[in-house]
Amino acid sequence: MDLTEIKDPSFLKNMSNEELEQFAAKIRQFLIEKLSVTGGHLGANLGVVELTLALHKLFQSPKDKFIFDVGHQSYIHKILTGRAGQFDTLRQYKGLCGFPKVRESEHDVWETGHSSTSLSAAMGMTIARDLKKEDSHIVPIIGDGALTGGMALEALNHIGHEKKDIIVILNDNEMSIANNVGALHNALGRMRSAGKYKRVKDEMEWLMKKIPAVGGRLAQTAERVKDSMKYFMVPGMLFEEFGFTYYGPVDGHDFSALQENLQYAKKTGGPVLVHVITQKGKGYQPAETDMKDRWHGVGPYKIDSGEKIKPVDAPPAWSEVVSSTLQKKAREDERLTVITPAMILGSKLEKFQKEFPERLFDVGIAEQHAATMSAGLATQGMKPFLAIYSTFLQRAYDQLVHDVCRQNLNVMFGIDRAGLVGADGETHQGVFDISFLRSIPNMVVMMPKDENECQHMVHTAVEYDDGPIAVRYPRGNGLGVAMDETFHSIEIGSWEILKEGSDAAILTFGTTIPMALQASKELQAKGISVKVINARFIKPLDERMLHELMSMNLPILTIEEAVLKGGFGSSVLEFAEENDYQNQAIQRMGIPDRYIEHGKVDQLLEEIGLTKEQAIQHIQRMLPSKQQRA
Numbered sequence: 001m002d003l004t005e006i007k008d009p010s011f012l013k014n015m016s017n018e019e020l021e022q023f024a025a026k027i028r029q030f031l032i033e034k035l036s037v038t039g040g041h042l043g044a045n046l047g048v049v050e051l052t053l054a055l056h057k058l059f060q061s062p063k064d065k066f067i068f069d070v071g072h073q074s075y076i077h078k079i080l081t082g083r084a085g086q087f088d089t090l091r092q093y094k095g096l097c098g099f100p101k102v103r104e105s106e107h108d109v110w111e112t113g114h115s116s117t118s119l120s121a122a123m124g125m126t127i128a129r130d131l132k133k134e135d136s137h138i139v140p141i142i143g144d145g146a147l148t149g150g151m152a153l154e155a156l157n158h159i160g161h162e163k164k165d166i167i168v169i170l171n172d173n174e175m176s177i178a179n180n181v182g183a184l185h186n187a188l189g190r191m192r193s194a195g196k197y198k199r200v201k202d203e204m205e206w207l208m209k210k211i212p213a214v215g216g217r218l219a220q221t222a223e224r225v226k227d228s229m230k231y232f233m234v235p236g237m238l239f240e241e242f243g244f245t246y247y248g249p250v251d252g253h254d255f256s257a258l259q260e261n262l263q264y265a266k267k268t269g270g271p272v273l274v275h276v277i278t279q280k281g282k283g284y285q286p287a288e289t290d291m292k293d294r295w296h297g298v299g300p301y302k303i304d305s306g307e308k309i310k311p312v313d314a315p316p317a318w319s320e321v322v323s324s325t326l327q328k329k330a331r332e333d334e335r336l337t338v339i340t341p342a343m344i345l346g347s348k349l350e351k352f353q354k355e356f357p358e359r360l361f362d363v364g365i366a367e368q369h370a371a372t373m374s375a376g377l378a379t380q381g382m383k384p385f386l387a388i389y390s391t392f393l394q395r396a397y398d399q400l401v402h403d404v405c406r407q408n409l410n411v412m413f414g415i416d417r418a419g420l421v422g423a424d425g426e427t428h429q430g431v432f433d434i435s436f437l438r439s440i441p442n443m444v445v446m447m448p449k450d451e452n453e454c455q456h457m458v459h460t461a462v463e464y465d466d467g468p469i470a471v472r473y474p475r476g477n478g479l480g481v482a483m484d485e486t487f488h489s490i491e492i493g494s495w496e497i498l499k500e501g502s503d504a505a506i507l508t509f510g511t512t513i514p515m516a517l518q519a520s521k522e523l524q525a526k527g528i529s530v531k532v533i534n535a536r537f538i539k540p541l542d543e544r545m546l547h548e549l550m551s552m553n554l555p556i557l558t559i560e561e562a563v564l565k566g567g568f569g570s571s572v573l574e575f576a577e578e579n580d581y582q583n584q585a586i587q588r589m590g591i592p593d594r595y596i597e598h599g600k601v602d603q604l605l606e607e608i609g610l611t612k613e614q615a616i617q618h619i620q621r622m623l624p625s626k627q628q629r630a
Helices: 009-014 017-038 042-046 049-058 075-089 118-131 150-162 183-192 197-210 215-220 222-233 255-267 318-332 350-355 367-379 390-405 433-437 451-463 510-525 543-551 568-578 601-608 612-622 624-629
Strands: 065-068 138-143 167-172 245-251 272-277 336-340 360-362 383-389 412-416 444-446 469-472 496-499 504-508 530-534 537-539 556-563 586-591
Touching (some): 009 049, 009 075, 017 049, 017 075, 049 138, 118 150, 167 255, 255 272, 318 383, 318 412, 367 383, 367 390, 383 390, 383 451, 390 412, 390 433, 433 469, 451 469, 504 510, 504 612, 510 530, 510 556, 510 612, 556 568, 556 612, 568 586, 586 612
Parallel strands (some): 336 360
Antiparallel strands (some): 444 537, 496 530
16 A cells, blocks of 8 residues: 555555565655655654554544544554655755644644643643533553653543543653653552563453352452552552552553553553553664664764764754753863653753763653752852753743742753754744743843854853853754853843944854844944844843943844844843833844744744844834935
8 A cells, every 4th residue: 555545544444464574664764755855753653653553544534533642653653544646745944844733634633842741731632522512532651751841640540539531641652752751650660571461460350250169358458458469569550559550560562462452441441551662762773772862853864874964074962062062161160960751862952961871860851840940059159051952941931930939049941942943843933931931030141143152151150159040052963163261251131242333233052143143233324324233142132332332323123033022132122111211212123923844954944034134124213314325
């Protein structure tokens, strides 16, 4: 069967296990070939081929609802629901989304991109199903990494209490975006080695009842015996204590075992958890043997060797600059510790971990815990640096407000992937942190123009002692500038004039500085002189420079690769209002009030009008007399 001819998964119903195995191999080959061109989440999807086929064979999507936690493992689901023909556009501008997307298909019932949301969503859908007296199965599929998230444990607790009919599939591959950590991970490891607990328990009960003479008495105490046995058979039995019927562990690549246990789950009332063991990257040798999980999310690669196709002699990644600076500072300051929520690889912290294993803490997918743990470290005079993606910092907002900033604790935040991130799309665009950080008292927020300034900002953050401080930096590589040999501190709240001008001023920072400089250059050719300022401190503002600009009544354009609502431009408007600059001309450029989908960053910037051409037009509108002259 040509995968592009698939319209829906109904054809799976009549396939034998042998046919399913052949079909699974075909899907794996398809994914390996397609993702070698587009990039994407290869390892996670190669691991769930048999599981996804078994689910679609035994359930009736979209009547039965599959809820993929995180969603990066939904590619097979997309193929089976008629989207194989779109895989050439995967994660491309206006193309197929790399995560579940409701507008793509009726089979996508929940949109996600962050972890640990599936169980709560499933509980909501289950309650709605029961209130509406509908007959369907609600099936969240969650990985062992996502299960460590506090939200998932809150949902487990509620589901077990309410005894709702939900079938939870625990996809256990011992990995998330990195090696999993924590007591729950260790408990799952003991379960993996415990064998088929449910079947053994049932068989032992049956045998006890068959014993002559004492069988009746044993039968009367069967429940107590079973309760004792479960602690003997599987240490902890966490899920049964939560109120779930536990099936497993199940070989996630064995169709017979999968179908047997899923059939049991369908017939069992109340909450059920099917513990499925899968191998991330299965079927592709480079991904199977990669112990650091570099095949979780990949760009283009050579199929035969697995070699990644990357630019030659590219400048260092922003996160690498931050990590190497922290490493150097840690040699000088024993108080410096680094915390990450499952992002050692993504935040390029491997070298720091190797040199200072006792001072780097991977807390798993637990951003709230990471923030408050950092606050706890700060109360004891330590210098905690929390390396976290902008999109994941959103998950720790209350901890920022209540635990860190309210107590004015000296926690450093390395906000990675700040700005548009491209192919991962709207769930991962790092465009909200400025708005929610600048509204919190005591917070300092800065962003560098290049990697040299970045290392000095990290140094500044480490040397800062007056409260919380954040350094934002984008995804990808730096600009290739020369790096200073020694660090120096940057005065808090100080801006930098990059180009002088007398007719107007552009205030911007980070990734939009090159665009502003080019706009100023082209305007100069039109006879318009525009000052370009590196507004590297987003909070606090450089009030001295703002007073100087506004007292001259110089028209101001602010540019930011972040949302306009409550952003940097808004803070400049607020300054003008608070200081009674009533006639000050201020215009703003930034991310409009909508979610920005996936695509290359330059395509997205063009779509939303965050371009050099738009900057030129804004300046010209503020200077009509100059425009006429030009």
